[in-house]
Amino acid sequence: MNQDILMQTVARLVKPPKGILAIDESLPTCNKRFEKLDIPTTEEKRREYRELLVTAPNIEKYVSGYILFDETIRQSTKNGKNFTSILQSKGIDIGIKVDAGTVDLIGHSGEKTTKGLDGLADRLKEYKKLGATFAKWRAVYAIGENIPSVGCMKTNAEIFAKYAKLCQENDIVPIVEPEVLIDGDHTIEKCYEITAYNLQVVFDELRTANVFIPGIILKTSMVLPGKDTKEKSSSGKIAEMTIKCLKEKVPSVIGGIVFLSGGQSDEDATRNLNAMHKIGPLSWPLTFSYGRAIQNPALQSWAKNSSDIANAQKLLLEAARNNSLASIGQYK
Ligand code: 13P
Numbered sequence: 001m002n003q004d005i006l007m008q009t010v011a012r013l014v015k016p017p018k019g020i021l022a023i024d025e026s027l028p029t030c031n032k033r034f035e036k037l038d039i040p041t042t043e044e045k046r047r048e049y050r051e052l053l054v055t056a057p058n059i060e061k062y063v064s065g066y067i068l069f070d071e072t073i074r075q076s077t078k079n080g081k082n083f084t085s086i087l088q089s090k091g092i093d094i095g096i097k098v099d100a101g102t103v104d105l106i107g108h109s110g111e112k113t114t115k116g117l118d119g120l121a122d123r124l125k126e127y128k129k130l131g132a133t134f135a136k137w138r139a140v141y142a143i144g145e146n147i148p149s150v151g152c153m154k155t156n157a158e159i160f161a162k163y164a165k166l167c168q169e170n171d172i173v174p175i176v177e178p179e180v181l182i183d184g185d186h187t188i189e190k191c192y193e194i195t196a197y198n199l200q201v202v203f204d205e206l207r208t209a210n211v212f213i214p215g216i217i218l219k220t221s222m223v224l225p226g227k228d229t230k231e232k233s234s235s236g237k238i239a240e241m242t243i244k245c246l247k248e249k250v251p252s253v254i255g256g257i258v259f260l261s262g263g264q265s266d267e268d269a270t271r272n273l274n275a276m277h278k279i280g281p282l283s284w285p286l287t288f289s290y291g292r293a294i295q296n297p298a299l300q301s302w303a304k305n306s307s308d309i310a311n312a313q314k315l316l317l318e319a320a321r322n323n324s325l326a327s328i329g330q331y332k
Contacts, residue, residue: 217289
């Protein structure tokens with residue numbers, strides 16, 4: 001493990017005013033989003049869509065890294081240029097989703113764990129050759145009656161630690177992504193309690209496994225009320241509770257913290273990040289790593305008219321710019 005390389009990669013990824021764009025939807029997730037918009041679910045259509053994301057002019061002003069999926073890291077433009085070399089030529093870091101999705105956690109009804117550790121050491125070596133400098137692993141936690149359980153949180157935290165160690169041994173920065181799901185009618189206080197407890201469990205395991213904390217990025221969900229609750233929270237309250245939770249539970253030496261958008265509206269995801277930067281000063285770099293909240297307008301435009309690449313790219317750039325402004329508290 002080369003700590004300098006890890007810290008330099010982290011520093012590039014979270015350097016203001018930039019954040020990370022997640023375009024690493026797995027085949028089932030990408031196909032689900034395509035189906036909703038009547039886009040054919042073929043490899044060629046996924047390639048075409050990802051080509052417009054990767055080649056969007058000037059995106060490097062706002063985005064420091066792209067997280068790719070296994071299929072995407074091997075793809076090229078219609079003219080035969082590797083996506084990876086295009087990103088590298090813009091100075092954008094290449095990330096790769098290395099988990100293999102979630103599965104039911106045996107003995108824990110309604111809870112999930114994440115698979116993909118088998119063969120991970122070899123895959124990381126291959127991804128590194130393909131240009132990856134960082135990786136992502138996501139675990140999900142549903143809030144419900146008596147869940148998430150301590151067992152579920154501990155199981156996922158142990159897996160995070162194994163994944164993070166393997167990444168760091170290969171000089172690849174691990175993004176550790178514990179996502180507390182927005183589904184349900186829980187209160188924001190409940191989300192706070194679960195997120196805080198879980199972050200404690202995650203960092204306890206990472207420290208126990210001797211993961212180099214300055215050489216990781218935490219990708220977390222915000223502290224939010226469930227999407228089915230009637231009680232709405234202001235951006236100010238979401239920001240205040242999220243920052244309180246992160247200040248209490250995330251070691252100040254961490255390389256950086258980024259957010260997923262997790263099913264919030266695009267506008268909410270941007271406003272909430274902006275509100276956090278109004279609070280300051282923060283102990284760590286804090287920015288976005290959105291998928292949907294940046295891609296949505298572009299995907300919708302492309303679904304309506306797939307020949308108008310320029311409009312889709314314009315919308316992508318606009319969303320990236322708004323979130324870049326939010327990452328320095330300047331979004332209006
Ligand atoms: P969303 O921003 O769409 O939640 O996606 C981010 C991500 O990488 C989820 O794993």
